[in-house]
Amino acid sequence: MVYVIIAQWWKLPLVAALFYLAATRDRLEKRNLYDTYQPGEWPVTTCGGSYKTARTLDGTCNELTNPAMGSLGTRFGRYIPINNSYGETTNLYTPNPRTISQKLFKRETFKPATTVNLFLAAWIQFQVHDWFSHDPNNDPNNYLSFPLPDDDPLRATGQTNMSIRRTVRESHSGRPNTFNNINTHWWDLSPVYGQDEATHAKLRSYVDGKMKVADDGLLPVGPDGRDITGFTDNWWAGLSLMHNIWTKEHNLVCDMFKKSHPEWSDQQLFDHARLVTTALNAKIHTVEWTPALLQDDILLAAMNANWYGLGPQFLQDLIPDLHLIPGLSEAWYGIVGGQPNFDGVAFAHSEEFVSVYRFHSLLPDTITIRNHADGSHTANTYNISQYSFANAKNVIHNNKFADVAYTFGVLHNYPQEMLSLTKPGVDYTLDMGAVDVLRDRERGVPRYNEFRRLLSLIPAESMADISDDPDTVDDLSAVYDDVEDVDLLAGCLAESPRATGFAISNTAFQVFILAASRRLLTDRFFTTDYTAAVYTQEGLDYIKNSDFRAVIGRTIPELNASVHTVDNAFKPWKV
Numbered sequence: 001m002v003y004v005i006i007a008q009w010w011k012l013p014l015v016a017a018l019f020y021l022a023a024t025r026d027r028l029e030k031r032n033l034y035d036t037y038q039p040g041e042w043p044v045t046t047c048g049g050s051y052k053t054a055r056t057l058d059g060t061c062n063e064l065t066n067p068a069m070g071s072l073g074t075r076f077g078r079y080i081p082i083n084n085s086y087g088e089t090t091n092l093y094t095p096n097p098r099t100i101s102q103k104l105f106k107r108e109t110f111k112p113a114t115t116v117n118l119f120l121a122a123w124i125q126f127q128v129h130d131w132f133s134h135d136p137n138n139d140p141n142n143y144l145s146f147p148l149p150d151d152d153p154l155r156a157t158g159q160t161n162m163s164i165r166r167t168v169r170e171s172h173s174g175r176p177n178t179f180n181n182i183n184t185h186w187w188d189l190s191p192v193y194g195q196d197e198a199t200h201a202k203l204r205s206y207v208d209g210k211m212k213v214a215d216d217g218l219l220p221v222g223p224d225g226r227d228i229t230g231f232t233d234n235w236w237a238g239l240s241l242m243h244n245i246w247t248k249e250h251n252l253v254c255d256m257f258k259k260s261h262p263e264w265s266d267q268q269l270f271d272h273a274r275l276v277t278t279a280l281n282a283k284i285h286t287v288e289w290t291p292a293l294l295q296d297d298i299l300l301a302a303m304n305a306n307w308y309g310l311g312p313q314f315l316q317d318l319i320p321d322l323h324l325i326p327g328l329s330e331a332w333y334g335i336v337g338g339q340p341n342f343d344g345v346a347f348a349h350s351e352e353f354v355s356v357y358r359f360h361s362l363l364p365d366t367i368t369i370r371n372h373a374d375g376s377h378t379a380n381t382y383n384i385s386q387y388s389f390a391n392a393k394n395v396i397h398n399n400k401f402a403d404v405a406y407t408f409g410v411l412h413n414y415p416q417e418m419l420s421l422t423k424p425g426v427d428y429t430l431d432m433g434a435v436d437v438l439r440d441r442e443r444g445v446p447r448y449n450e451f452r453r454l455l456s457l458i459p460a461e462s463m464a465d466i467s468d469d470p471d472t473v474d475d476l477s478a479v480y481d482d483v484e485d486v487d488l489l490a491g492c493l494a495e496s497p498r499a500t501g502f503a504i505s506n507t508a509f510q511v512f513i514l515a516a517s518r519r520l521l522t523d524r525f526f527t528t529d530y531t532a533a534v535y536t537q538e539g540l541d542y543i544k545n546s547d548f549r550a551v552i553g554r555t556i557p558e559l560n561a562s563v564h565t566v567d568n569a570f571k572p573w574k575v
C-alpha cells in the first residue's frame, strides 16, 4: 500500500482522518517494532497455578507461547531499528544538558492549562509506573558527569560539574546496550498489587479478596513515610491519591463479587476483582484520559474505536464477531474481546515509549488544598518538596482525603518544572530537565529529526520547521547550532502547529498511535480471554457501565456531585 505523509492530518475530514490514522498505525506496526532479545535469549519460564484465568504477579504466562514475554525484569524493546539505537558517546554532553534545561525548559511566565485538571498528571504517572521503570538506583559505580556552563548559577555555590548515575544496563557484543524494565510491561495495575510474592503478601488482607487498608479507610503508611502499596518510586501526593482510589475500588469490586458468589474463596474473589479493576483502569485511560489530553474529535473517535469498535452496539450484539477478516473485525468490534496480534514481534514497552512520557512539566510548583464542601481555599499549601517522597503523607493525612481529591479535580495550574530536586537516597541534586535530556542520549533514543525520519515523518530542514512561533525558534537557535542536534524532548515541547486541542506534539503522538493499540492487542486478558467465562458477565457489565466519575463517586462519596459537574473527570470540575 502506498503511504503518503500528511503533515497536518488533523485537518482532514473525520472519516478520512480515521483512515489516515489507521494506515499510520499499520505502517508503524510493520516498520517500527524491534525485539531486543535475539533468538534463544528469552528467559525460560514454566506456568503453574491459576495462570489461565488470573493475572500472575510478575506478568509471566500471559502469552503462553512465550511465558516470559512482558514479565517483570525483561528488556525494553525498541521502536527504531536496533542499529540506530546505540547510546551517544562523542556528543553525549553536547549541547550541555544543563543549558537546555535552564534556557529552554525553565519557564519564566505562568502558563495555566485550562482544559484539564491535576488528576491528569497524577493519572499518567500512575499508568507509567504500571508500564515501566528503569532501575531507580541506577549504577552506583558509574556516573555520567559534565561541566556546568560558565554562567550557571550553581557555580556560585562552588559546584563545577553535574553528575548522575548511569542507567543500569546489559552490554552485548556487536549490538547496542539493552535496559531492563523493573516493572511488568503488561497493563495489570501492578503498582497497586505488587509484583513479587513478598511485597504482595504485605498488601493483602486475605479476607474476601480485599487489599489491606487502615482504620481510616486509607492505605497504611510504612516507616519510610510512603504508603504500603505495590510501587512507590518518585512518590508524591498525586500517586498516593491514585493508589488509594484504586485500592478502594478493588475492595468495592470484591464486595460485589462476594454478594453474587458467597462460595468463592479469598483468592477467587481477589483474582476476579483484579481482572475487573485492571480492565476498568485500562478503559478509562483509553476512552477518557487520552481524549482529555488530546481534545480533538478525530482522536475521541479513534480511541472509542480501539475499545468499543466503530460498529453500533445493537449491530455488534446481533452479529457475533466471527473474526473472519481480522483488520475489519477489529475496526468494527474494537480490540477488546477480539484476537491478539503481535505483528510478529514479542510485546515489550520501548525506550522511545519511555521518552515521550517525560511529562515533568505537568507538575505544579504548589498545591493549595481546597475544601470540597464549598470550594474555599484552606491554609495548607505545599510546594514540590513538601508534596513529594515521604512528605506526600502530610498532604494526604493532614487534610481530609475528599478535600485533597477535590483539589486535584479543580486545580488546573501547570507552572514551572522541577529543576533542583532532592531525592532521598540519591547523593546529588537532580535537574530533571537535564536528566530527561541526558537519559535519552544515554539510552540511544535518537535526536528529534532522526526520530522523525525513523518514524516516517518529514524531518525539519531548519528550526523554523519545528515551530511556527518566532520566539521559540530564536530560543532553539540560541542553544543548538544545527537542527539535527535538537533533542527529542526539546523538539517535542517546541513543536507547532499541533492538532487542535493536542497537549502533545505530532512527533510524540506517533508513539501513542503505536503503543495505545499494542498494549491492548497483545494482552490475552484484553483479547481472547476478555470473556464472561474469565471475568463473569457481572464483571464485564461493571466495566462497561463505569467511568472515572463513577470510580471517584464510589470511592469518595463526598465528591460524587462535584465530579459529575463535568462529562470527563479529567476536565476541571465546576466549583
Ligand code: HEM
Pocket (backbone or CB within 6 Å): 121, 122, 124, 125, 128, 132, 133, 134, 138, 164, 234, 235, 236, 354, 355, 357, 358, 359, 360, 362, 363, 384, 388, 389, 423, 430, 435, 439
Ligand atoms: C513529584 C512528582 C515526580 C517526581 C518526584 C519525579 C521524579 C522522577 C525521577 C527522580 C526520575 C528518574 C530520573 C533518572 O533517570 O535518574 C523520574 C523519571 C521519570 N518520570 Fe518522573 N517524577 C514525578 C512525576 C512524574 C510525572 C507526573 C510523570 C508523567 C508521566 C513522570 C514521568 C517520568 C518518566 C517517564 C520517567 C522516566 C522513567 C524511566 O527512566 O524509566 N514523572 N521521575
